[in-house]
Amino acid sequence: MAQAKYQRIVLKLSGEALAGEQGFGINPSVIKSVSQQVKELTELGVEVAVVVGGGNIWRGKVGSEMGMDRASADYMGMLATVMNSLALQDSLENSGVQTRVQTSIEMRQVAEPYIRRKAIRHLEKKRVVIFAAGTGNPYFSTDTTAALRAAEIEADVILMAKNNVDGVYSADPTIDATATKYDTLSYLDVLREGLAVMDSTASSLCMDNDIPIIVFSIMEEGNIKRVVLGENIGTIVRGK
Numbered sequence: 001m002a003q004a005k006y007q008r009i010v011l012k013l014s015g016e017a018l019a020g021e022q023g024f025g026i027n028p029s030v031i032k033s034v035s036q037q038v039k040e041l042t043e044l045g046v047e048v049a050v051v052v053g054g055g056n057i058w059r060g061k062v063g064s065e066m067g068m069d070r071a072s073a074d075y076m077g078m079l080a081t082v083m084n085s086l087a088l089q090d091s092l093e094n095s096g097v098q099t100r101v102q103t104s105i106e107m108r109q110v111a112e113p114y115i116r117r118k119a120i121r122h123l124e125k126k127r128v129v130i131f132a133a134g135t136g137n138p139y140f141s142t143d144t145t146a147a148l149r150a151a152e153i154e155a156d157v158i159l160m161a162k163n164n165v166d167g168v169y170s171a172d173p174t175i176d177a178t179a180t181k182y183d184t185l186s187y188l189d190v191l192r193e194g195l196a197v198m199d200s201t202a203s204s205l206c207m208d209n210d211i212p213i214i215v216f217s218i219m220e221e222g223n224i225k226r227v228v229l230g231e232n233i234g235t236i237v238r239g240k
Contacts, residue, residue: 009049009155034088035091038128040222048128049150050130050131053084074140086111102129197213212238214234216233
């Protein structure tokens with residue numbers, strides 16, 4: 001059996017990744033593909049935690065641009081991440097993978113409240129843990145949630161699964177044909193050049209805790225497993 005390079009990971013999925021080509025809502029074929037790939041990781045003995053965004057349903061930034069109170073708009077975004085998390089949980093359990101959703105905002109009828117020690121215990125029992133509702137605070141993105149939870153559970157790596165790019169580029173490759181793809185970057189490179197890996201808060205948190213980040217495309221079937229096995233896919237961000 002293939003040997004995994006990473007034993008405990010945080011998989012960061014954007015809401016847009018779950019929407020697939022339709023651009024909004026949840027694409028059943030995409031979420032089924034993600035579930036199957038996560039199942040393959042659990043079969044390798046990898047401990048998997050997932051952080052899901054909510055941009056396929058609601059973006060707090062859009063709400064604030066409409067004139068909404070920023071905190072209220074962000075709380076709506078957190079609820080969107082819970083919807084995505086429950087959909088992913090259902091898909092995983094239909095695939096035979098034991099899964100727990102933990103939310104930063106208590107809603108005990110649908111999920112467990114986030115408790116660090118309990119999350120780690122679930123992972124040790126090889127259950128997939130999905131962290132929903134962001135950090136529970138407005139003004140913080142789900143990127144920051146991924147960095148924070150990775151630090152708390154002592155994850156080996158954060159996998160940033162993207163649906164529109166296959167790594168980090170010097171510019172937006174869909175706009176600039178001369179954009180070049182990076183194989184490796186340092187945290188300082190990302191912060192200094194303002195590269196679209198994570199927001200600056202999340203990048204700084206990863207740098208402070210020396211958590212590597214791998215940015216790759218989720219649109220190619222099997223890429224999550226390839227990254228965990230150590231194949232050179234996408235872009236890796238780490239200290240130098």
